Structures are given as structure tokens and as C-alpha cells.
Amino acid sequence: MEEAKTAFRVLIIGGTGQVGAAVVRALVAEPSCAEVVMVNRKAAALTADPRVRQVILDTAAAQFSGDVTRLAQSMVAQGDPVHGASCVGVGQGSLKWSEEELKALEIGVVGGFARGCHAGGITQFALLSAVGSTTKSRIRYVRVMGLKEETVQGIGFKSLAIFRPGIIGGNAHTPSYVAWLGRLIPGPFGTIEQEDIGRAFVAEFISSSASNGVVYLENGAMRQRSRALE
Numbered sequence: 307m308e309e310a311k312t313a314f315r316v317l318i319i320g321g322t323g324q325v326g327a328a329v330v331r332a333l334v335a336e337p338s339c340a341e342v343v344m345v346n347r348k349a350a351a352l353t354a355d356p357r358v359r360q361v362i363l364d365t366a367a368a369q370f371s372g373d374v375t376r377l378a379q380s381m382v383a384q385g386d387p388v389h390g391a392s393c394v395g396v397g398q399g400s401l402k403w404s405e406e407e408l409k410a411l412e413i414g415v416v417g418g419f420a421r422g423c424h425a426g427g428i429t430q431f432a433l434l435s436a437v438g439s440t441t442k443s444r445i446r447y448v449r450v451m452g453l454k455e456e457t458v459q460g461i462g463f464k465s466l467a468i469f470r471p472g473i474i475g476g477n478a479h480t481p482s483y484v485a486w487l488g489r490l491i492p493g494p495f496g497t498i499e500q501e502d503i504g505r506a507f508v509a510e511f512i513s514s515s516a517s518n519g520v521v522y523l524e525n526g527a528m529r530q531r532s533r534a535l536e
Contacts (some may be wrong), residue, residue, distance in 0.1 A: 311338035313480030328504030378426025390423035428462040494524035505532035
């Protein structure tokens with residue numbers, strides 16, 4: 307007989323984006339997920355599943371992190387394990403953004419959300435980043451991703467899973483020919499399907515591979531985690 311999975315809840319930001327929506331779909335498909343709370347800047351159409359709800363918060367407000375803290379506390383008080391997750395991403399639109407604008411979102415908003423989660427009692431966090439992220443990169447986007455990772459790592463979560471996909475297949479921001487070519491590239495810089503990323507997040511919530519500390523999940527590890535959920 308298959309052992310019953312422990313119920314869990316997820317507080318997520320970026321859940322209306324391409325990857326974030328894939329994560330939410332995978333959560334809805336998982337019976338052990340008791341609740342998904344999406345932090346959104348504006349109201350969005352939601353799945354009809356009663357386990358999914360949204361809370362509208364001003365991410366630019368000074369009290370944003372405190373609002374997230376109170377929300378996290380209310381979820382933790384239910385008694386089930388609660389995971390924080392950031393799937394914030396800007397896609398092709400980032401090409402028109404200044405570095406300061408990128409940092410305001412990827413470090414300011416994501417950092418504020420993560421700090422609020424931690425202060426509210428959430429000890430496990432999952433972060434969407436990108437392959438090759440490092441603060442030393444000369445490539446602006448990769449450098450900002452590295453700074454985001456560094457910011458969230460410094461918050462002090464007991465468990466932090468950092469997802470570093472390569473080319474994301476099935477994503478509206480990825481041209482189909484790029485995804486096709488990426489499937490010919492082995493390793494972390496090749497293509498990974500968006501739905502595999504979503505399932506890999508859920509597999510991490512169910513059975514953390516970063517039980518104490520930080521783990522980096524690139525394409526191969528994400529596919530493995532995705533298959534484990536099937």
C-alpha cells in the first residue's frame with residue numbers, strides 16, 4: 307500500500323507568470339496540496355479549484371514584507387507544513403528594462419516576499435532563477451539572477467531549493483525554434499519543458515532535497531524530480 311503523503315500548503319509569488327502558472331497547475335494536480343495562496347499585484351483569473359486563492363498586495367509598498375509576514379503566519383497557524391515559492395520572471399520584456407528596474411523586481415520584490423515568508427515562520431523556500439547565474443557575470447540578466455540568489459540565501463531559510471532552468475520549452479517567451487534547437491543541447495543549458503519545472507517544484511515541496519541548507523536544481527535534476535512525481 308502506498309504511504310499517504312503529508313498535506314502541505316504553498317505561498318507563492320509569480321504564480322500568474324509562465325513558469326508560475328505551470329507550478330500552480332502541478333499543485334492543483336497533487337492531492338496532498340491542501341492550499342495554494344497566490345500573492346498578486348492585481349486580480350487574475352483563477353482555476354476553479356477551491357484550494358487556490360489569491361491575495362492582492364502592493365509589492366511596491368513599504369509594508370509589503372510585513373503584509374506577507376502576516377499572511378504566512380495565518381497559513382502556518384493551520385498546522386500543515388508551509389512552503390514559500392518565488393516564480394517571478396520577466397521573460398523577453400527584460401531586454402527593455404534598466405538594471406535598476408530588474409533589481410527592483412528580482413531583488414527588491416522577491417527579497418521582500420522571501421523575508422516576509424521567513425519572518426512569518428516559513429522555513430522552506432523554492433526560488434526560480436536561471437542557469438549559470440552568478441554575481442560576477444558580465445551579462446546583466448545573469449548577474450541580477452546571481453544577486454537574487456545571494457539575497458534569498460542570506461535570509462536564513464532552513465531549506466532553500468534554487469531552480470536554474472536552461473531554455474524553457476512550452477513558454478510563450480521562448481521562440482519555438484530556440485526551444486527546438488535547445489533540445490539538441492545536452493546538459494544544463496539545453497531545453498527543459500515548462501511542465502517539468504512545475505512538477506519539479508511540487509516534488510520538492512513533497513520531499514525536500516534541501517532538508518538542511520541549499521540545493522541547486524538544473525535541467526537534469528528537475529527532470530528527475532518531475533518523473534518522481536508521475
